[in-house]
Each structure stands twice: as structure tokens, then as C-alpha cells.
Amino acid sequence: MPELPEVETVRQGLLKLVKGSTIIGVDVYWDRIISGEIHSEDFASQLIGNRIIDINRRGKYLLFNFSHWSMISHLRMEGKYEVSETNEPLKKHTHIVFHLSDGRDLRYLDVRKFGRMTLVPKGEEFTVAGLKTIGPEPISETFDLTFFKKILKQKSRAIKPLLLEQKVVAGLGNIYVDEALFEAEIHPLRPAHSLRPKEVEQLHQSIIDVLRKAVLAGGTTIRSYKHALGKVGNFQVELHVYGKTNEPCTNCGTPIKKIKVAQRGTHICTNCQKLTTKNSLPRS
């Protein structure tokens, strides 16, 4: 569930449900979800008595602002939160349960157990690996075009894996990077420094547009899960290439092709997104 728009949708949903609630107990069923220095028993005992003051987001990371601690939470591939009455039986794949003082639970579920939570003292959020080197927020004015141009100019790496690194810009994953590259008509294997200034500008704008629209739509629902928080997105109806293998390109009608780029399934229109054209050869 987890690129920027989905995480933002979860954040907004969670905030409505649990802002101001106090944690009275924590059950950890799969300890490896908890990373960092503060672990299982400490993780639970330190959180008891903490109020959920606010929930923020940076890229694909959720930042829980508790009374005395911050918790960094990354959903990775399939992490989900849900809020249930404490007496409701636990669903399969429930790994962490935060008991709230009002008789409800905040529960974390994760089929693949890839997600991670890290408890850090307030103010130390950005010492967590992943947040230390994270790039600018694409849907705010911190995503500066001049900076974007400068970084791309000095990277020979293919543009898609570069954008997936989270360092040039935060929040893009496999779905939205394919969509943004399609919208900008750029082949995912183009070396970053081979992009013309016009193309970089277009890509910058496409990243912003795609993510903003997806946030407004509440994210993308790929596989239908029983309603866990945030799984109500509708952006899938606006996708152009992701998951559209063999369907006609909405721009030119050419069937969308699926290729492999940096081990990730990658969807392109071979007509609209050329790898080598006269316009895209590296400058001499």
C-alpha cells in the first residue's frame, strides 16, 4: 500500500481516529518489525502513558509524535494500520497492538513482515536510517527545480532507479515513477544526465502532478484488501501504464510493454518513451 499518496491517506485517516488518544499497553507479536535501539519490552514500556499528539509524514515514512517519544513507521510493501475495539479478535498477520485508554486498539498488520517501526527520543527523528538522506517532499515547494536539474546532471545512473532511491526526491515508488516517466515521455533506462533541460522540467512537473492527483484521489488500491485504513484510494482509474501491459497507450495506441529495470517490473509505451532518439543523446 505504500507510496507517498497511500501513506498520506493513511496519515490523514489515522489522525482523525486516534489523535489525542493515550497508549495504555503495547503487545509485540513479531519483534523484528521493531528496529533501532529500543526493542520489544522497552518499546512497550516506554510507550505506556504516551499520548498521540500528532502524526506527520516524510516521504513514505509516518512520524508518530507521542508525548515523550517519536515513532518512525514504514509500511514497506504491505504494512497496514487499523483501529478496532480491544475485544475484537486479532486478524491474521497482526504483529503490533497499541491499546488505547478508550477501549480501542491501534493495530499494525503486515502480511510480509517487511514493515519497520523505530522509537527515538523526540527531535531525533532524522537520525533514523532512511530519513537521514531523504530528498525533498515532491508535493511541497521544497522540491526545487534547480536542485533537481543539478543532481540529475551529475548522475549517470538510469533515471528510474535513481528516482526510486528517495534521495533526489522522496515518496516515489514503482507505480508513480512509471506514471511520472510516462507522463514526461522519458524512458526509465535513460541515464539521468542525458535528459535535456526541457525533459528535466517536464519530469519535475510530472512527478508533482502525478503525486498531487494521487493524494487527492486517496492513493491507489492495487489488490483489494478488506478495509484496512487508507485502502480506499481511487487513483487506479487514473493510471496510464502501471499494470496496463498490452493495453493501448492512452496517448498513441501502442500496446504498453512490461520490461525489467533494476529488478522492478516497469511499464512503458515504447513509442512515447524512446531510449535513444536524436534529442536524447548525451550532449557532447
Next chain:
DNA sequence: GGCAGTGTTACCTC
């Protein structure tokens, strides 16, 4: 049975 999958990072090698 086999493989792909909304993500990150540890562990190589150059």
C-alpha cells in the same frame, strides 16, 4: 510448482 509483488538495505564488487 514457480514466480512476481506498492520497498529498503546489507552485502558484495569495482
Next chain:
DNA sequence: AGAGGTAACACTGC
């Protein structure tokens, strides 16, 4: 040191 590629994490669904 920095860059880039690959495997690993763990499980489900097609």
C-alpha cells in the same frame, strides 16, 4: 569512499 548490482527479508495469489 562512492557507486551500482543483487539477494534477502516473508508470504500470498495467480
